[in-house]
Amino acid sequence: MGQSLPPGQQEISAFPRFGLWPYATRIPDPNAELTLTLKGDAETSTQIGPDALQRLPRIDQRSDFHCVTTWCRRDLNWSGFRFKDFYELILLPAIHPDPDVKVVIFRCLDGFSTSMLLEDALSSDTLLADMLDGARLPHEHGAPMRLVAPQHYGYKSAKYVKQIEVWRDDRHYQPNGFRFMIHPRARVAYEERGLFFPGWLLRYLYRPLIGLTIRKFKDAYNARSQ
Ligand SMILES: Nc1nc2c(c(=O)[nH]1)N[C@H]1C(S)=C(S)[C@@H](COP(=O)(O)O)O[C@H]1N2
Numbered sequence: 001m002g003q004s005l006p007p008g009q010q011e012i013s014a015f016p017r018f019g020l021w022p023y024a025t026r027i028p029d030p031n032a033e034l035t036l037t038l039k040g041d042a043e044t045s046t047q048i049g050p051d052a053l054q055r056l057p058r059i060d061q062r063s064d065f066h067c068v069t070t071w072c073r074r075d076l077n078w079s080g081f082r083f084k085d086f087y088e089l090i091l092l093p094a095i096h097p098d099p100d101v102k103v104v105i106f107r108c109l110d111g112f113s114t115s116m117l118l119e120d121a122l123s124s125d126t127l128l129a130d131m132l133d134g135a136r137l138p139h140e141h142g143a144p145m146r147l148v149a150p151q152h153y154g155y156k157s158a159k160y161v162k163q164i165e166v167w168r169d170d171r172h173y174q175p176n177g178f179r180f181m182i183h184p185r186a187r188v189a190y191e192e193r194g195l196f197f198p199g200w201l202l203r204y205l206y207r208p209l210i211g212l213t214i215r216k217f218k219d220a221y222n223a224r225s226q
């Protein structure tokens with residue numbers, strides 16, 4: 001563990017509420033109970049509640065969080081469940097996916113969605129997190145349950161997860177933003193910020209938007225209807 005950050009990333013001390021602008025004002029019900037719908041290229045589909053997750057081993061993990069717009073918040077202390085454990089011990093026996101599934105789609109209470117290669121989601125540091133820094137996951141950071149995929153840009157770390165789908169390919173995934181903004185893998189180490197443009201070029205497009213976006217998300221959260 002050195003001090004150096006991945007290419008193009010810059011440390012900030014805050015952990016701001018953040019995302020694509022249309023989602024600034026889409027704020028899910030803070031009292032929403034955790035229910036996960038599981039479906040896809042599978043024998044069946046089902047819904048599970050919070051109790052199902054409690055039989056998975058709880059994992060505490062310290063990791064850095066990298067937004068594609070270049071801000072990085074270091075050393076967040078997450079707690080939750082490995083997606084890999086969830087996949088093997090809950091999802092597989094519950095819906096029996098086709099053996100050829102390769103893509104996972106996470107759909108969220110605010111209408112956001114993201115997709116990952118199953119292979120990436122099964123990495124041992126990809127968590128379904130319900131705690132941050134020793135407390136319940138704050139609502140503005142995705143309670144009751146969010147994904148945390150530290151090796152990937154933040155847009156893969158879906159907040160407010162409500163549905164997990166496993167598919168043979170990505171034909172069921174519609175990018176939320178412009179096509180160029182969404183890389184299927186979005187690995188931070190390879191600077192896979194988006195499609196069509198090199199990562200280093202997107203740094204300069206995104207960086208000027210950080211301050212504005214933080215303010216937009218903060219104002220919208222403060223103005224939310226209670
Ligand atoms: N449901 C949902 N998940 C989301 C987003 C969002 O707008 N809605 N934004 C993504 C982006 S671009 C980033 S950088 C992180 C920000 O997480 P934070 O708001 O907890 O800092 O959430 C990601 N997951």
Ligand SMILES: [Mo]
Pocket residue numbers: 018019067068069153154155
């Ligand atoms: Mo982001």
